[in-house]
Amino acid sequence: MDIANRSGSSPSTEAEIINVSRRHFIQGVGGLALGLYLGPVLAAAAKHGAASFEPNAFVRIAPDGTVTVIAKHVEVGQGTYTGLATLVAEELDADWSRVRVEGAPADASRYKNLFYGAQVTGGSTAMANSFEQMRKAGATARAMLVSAAARQWKVSPDSLTVSNGVVHHAASGRQAGFGQLAAAAARLPVPSEVKLKDPKDFILIGKLNVPRKDSTDKTDGRALFTQDVKLPGMLVAIVAHPPRFGATVKSVDASKAQEIPGVVAVVPYAGTAHTFGGVAVLAKNTWVAKKGRDALDVQWDDSQSFKLGSDEILAQYRQMASRPGQVARQAGDVDAAFAKPARLIEADYAFPYLAHAAMEPMNCLVRLEDGRCEIWNGEQAQTIDQFALAKQLGLAPEKISITQLYAGGSFGRRASTFSDYLSEAVAVAQAAAKQGVNAPIKLVWTREEDTRGGYYRPLFFHRARLSLDPAGKLVGWHQHLVGQSILTGTPLEQFGVKDGIDSVSVEGAGEPYDIPNRRIELSTPLASGVPVLWFRSVGHTHTAFATETLIDEAAVAAGKDPVEFRRPLLAKHPRHWGVLQLAAEKAGWGTKLAPGAAGERRGRGIAVHESFNSYVAQVAEVTVKPDGSFKVDRVVCAVDCGLAINPDVIKAQMEGGIGFGLAAALHGAITLKDGVVEQSNFHDYQVLRINEMPAVEVHIVPSAEKPTGVGEPGVPPIAPAVANAVFAATGHRIRTLPFGEQLKS
């Protein structure tokens, strides 16, 4: 079946489209030079032989014995292709080296996230929601292969064993590979019940020698990202966006652009309340399209645009914090706790907008043809996008197909609540069609559009006060958070907003400490013109910072060691305490740090935080130079994510999460002036570089609890751990992020 005939709601079992490395393309078409064109390749690749065995939507076994796992979650680097395949292969007793992975098409009926009921990758849920589902998929296939062998050999299924993709009959010495049994297994009924392994029998889950499935293709340049896909006749669209959110095209002089050889069309297109309108220049070659875009002379209508700067926004938030907000959580008698505090700690925190800045800038390939819309994209939210694009095009959602590609990072950006960049790609294609240009169109944002494209981690302001009693016990915690809601007004509002309180605005604030009197307040500014979105670990990016630096301040005020100070406050939270203790022990907490060079000050800081049901503690060691510059030398990290499915991927996610969190802590800031984003590329929106990366040591708590996520939970503790270490070294409290040059003043 050709991809052109696919529909989202009634997909053929043969229609899984390969995700998508050029090696497979080349196989699929017998060596078409470099797999240049996707169209014919997909058609060829979709023709899996009739002898393939597909017991369910997640496994396919070819006559040559290759096991293909169909991944319902997108691989953005977090290792989900490897994790999902591990779960299937474990129960299948497959040969890991013969397992490959394809991205699933958009089809929530088969590929929904079981926690969300929609096809979404997010909230660090991939392993948690798939743990049983994928194992059952593998176990089902295994049972059918065993039945097929038992019938052929006329023996009892119980007398057969399976290992490394081969079914054995010990008594007779007979054996057959999965490929040899595939055709026969395909004719058997699918069992409704299957038995899963006892965890003590796992041979892949929890083991260290299970390499990533995407490692080879990502080290030889073959892995295909949206940026790399090309359809016959495809045009690249490079766009001019308005400098301010909410501005529209007033007029455009395209004469210079149209003179550039290779420019095919100049296409103004309308935006919506949530997506940019602008002017697209279409060409076969990205460079030509960019030259054309740079030659445009566009006048913008700024009458409706957003014109505030970050300083003004922050000033407004400060004012809002001095008026009562909505109470998100409350316990005890907070006013009484602050009536006569023995020690009072007061602190204001400011957190800027942050851009995800994935290495692959946003892009999306769209083909509008015959009342259908085909999308090629690496993305986290297929169901949301199907519905949004269907509405935009006046089509049924099943007329929107999405081929899943690798994403060059995402960090939440490719889970766009308003499908912003996909919707823009469709708007460009629609406008082009009106001009008679009916080609597949790949919208490609340059780094500048990506940096200025909004959908940022929202700017937040917190005002906090803590009250300690004469014995140094923490008795009052009052924290007021002010910032835009990520969920309000989106299709997901009903899932996270209750009585006007967006749960992700306050998630993690003050948690989980056992404090008798506590109030968490929230003020949510009405719609601002700056679009906001989740950003790797979402609300925890700011709540963990405030919470964990406040606790450190309280410990210091009480004259206690920060780890010991937490002990009674975590009495009901053994998993927090477990990672905290483990990180402290492995880091040599309480021992003296080796001194730095003359004039250098060194310090150690600790933080612990739960997010997405995983528990992470980190100890950071810093060296502050005489000029106030500083370096994070080493981070010791302990993680409890339940049963560890792939320990090496977990380690990698902690390492990467630490680096990502450190980038935000040290440098990350999107600022606006008169509504214009001041940053544009990596020189002024700095991310972490290798010379700033600390040595990282990761320890995983052995656990038999249900597996939980690791993509995000490594991020929240690092910024407060570093801030606490800087305090230990210098006595200086950082309460405004990023750190920037604050220690130099």
Added chain:
Amino acid sequence: MVKFTINGKAHSFDGDLAMPLLWYLRDELAMTGTKYGCGMALCGACTVHLDGQSVRSCVTPVSAADGKKITTIEGVDAERIGRAVQAAWRKLQVVQCGYCQSGQIMTATALLAANKNPSDADIDAAMSGNICRCATYVRIRAAIHEAARSLA
């Protein structure tokens, strides 16, 4: 008209010679292993070798390659150092999203060609022009040491 070799194969081009090599490779030749990340020599995703030297192809016009040998990620395994770097990357499971890794491998290969046994400080200095937003830096350092060991 300019002439050069790419991964050992002769090519000539007489189009827009100001076009950055990056877009020539990606859009004219469909060699998409070399990535676009910034277009301003800030991120290293587009790194290729020109006569063995690392260059940022996003700011290198095609004209600058005239008469030269271009090596890209697709051809880096033709030489021993490139193969060792790729093998070390796989052994230590460096990649995450993978988008930066072609550039990382090209820069690391050039580093090891110039310095057989780089220290951490050498690695940081040579690699700091290559951004990895997934922050695979711990493993990049370790993999360069591993490749150096395997080549010794």
